[in-house]
Amino acid sequence: xxxxxxxxxxxxxxxxxxxxxxxxxxxxxxxxxxxxxxxxxxxxxxxxxxxxxxxxxxxxxxxxxxxxxxxxxxxxxxxxxxxxxxxxxxxxxxxxxxxxxxxxxxxxxxxxxxxxxxxxxxxxxxxxxxxxxxxxxxxxxxxxxxxxxx
Amino acid sequence: xxxxxxxxxxxxxxxxxxxxxxxxxxxxxxxxxxxxxxxxxxxxxxxxxxxxxxxxxxxxxxxxxxxx
Numbered sequence: 001x002x003x004x005x006x007x008x009x010x011x012x013x014x015x016x017x018x019x020x021x022x023x024x025x026x027x028x029x030x031x032x033x034x035x036x037x038x039x040x041x042x043x044x045x046x047x048x049x050x051x052x053x054x055x056x057x058x059x060x061x062x063x064x065x066x067x068x069x070x071x072x073x074x075x076x077x078x079x080x081x082x083x084x085x086x087x088x089x090x091x092x093x094x095x096x097x098x099x100x101x102x103x104x105x106x107x108x109x110x111x112x113x114x115x116x117x118x119x120x121x122x123x124x125x126x127x128x129x130x131x132x133x134x135x136x137x138x139x140x141x142x143x144x145x146x147x148x149x150x
Numbered sequence: 151x152x153x154x155x156x157x158x159x160x161x162x163x164x165x166x167x168x169x170x171x172x173x174x175x176x177x178x179x180x181x182x183x184x185x186x187x188x189x190x191x192x193x194x195x196x197x198x199x200x201x202x203x204x205x206x207x208x209x210x211x212x213x214x215x216x217x218x
Contacts (some may be wrong), residue, residue, distance in 0.1 A: 007175045014182060086183040086192050146182040146191065 010081035011147075013071055017082070018143035020070075024062060025136035031058075032129055041122050056126070059132050062064050066091070066136055090142040098135035155191075156195045159186040162206050176205045 035041055035055060040048045068093070069083050111125045163173050163184075171187075174181040179198065187202075188190035194202070194214075203210045 007171050007181055010180050011171075011182065014180060081180045084179045084183050085195055085198055086180070086186050089192060143182070146165070146186045148189075 003057075006077055007081065009143075010078050013074070013078065014082055014087070015147065016140060017070055018140045021065070021136045021143075022140040024065070025133040025140070027046075028058060028062060028131045028136075029129065030123075035125060036122075041125055042119055052125075055129075059128055062132050063137060066094070066139065086146060089144070089145070090139055093142060094135040095141035097138040098131050102127050102131040102136040154190065154217055155193050156217055157187065157190065157213055158215075159184070159202065159213055160207075162208055162213060163188075166206065168206075173202070176199050178218065 035051065040051045055080060069087065071079055071082050074082070105127045109126070110117055170181045170184045173185045183192065187194050199210050199214055203213055206213065
């Protein structure tokens, strides 16, 4: 593959990745209504355990995607371009956003717990959900912004 | 400490008739990285600044300057 086509290919994949990350994060957030509205986090039952297991697998898969940037089956040369200096900087900023989001959410629950009882599972579920979804959205935004004014 | 970096990357690149993709290819980075450096959104590492200077046959100081 010529170098120019390698750069073009990496750009196509990078733009696609940014779009996919945003869609996956929004879907992940949207799916939380299943957990928060019908007692899936508080009532012990086989179906609820399956739901929680599915959420955990989903969250872990998204974290792996965020950490690796995906495209693991692509050639090394294209993957290097997909994970170059600016991409790593965007990921770093996204993870910082994730950290602060989790801290603020945890503090929020600390205050809510003064007035209304919340279970540890509910707290962990929401903190982890935001901790996964927000960095993905931030990464997607930064990646898409990087192509503006080209 | 300065958080921003002035640069003449776009000017030098276009002066040599190179596209962002050409420069990205020669520097071994994505076009997105070249674009963000040119727009002042991203401050490159020392290694990337030196690489860009070498590819363009310029001194790093000719490409990047601290704001006054």
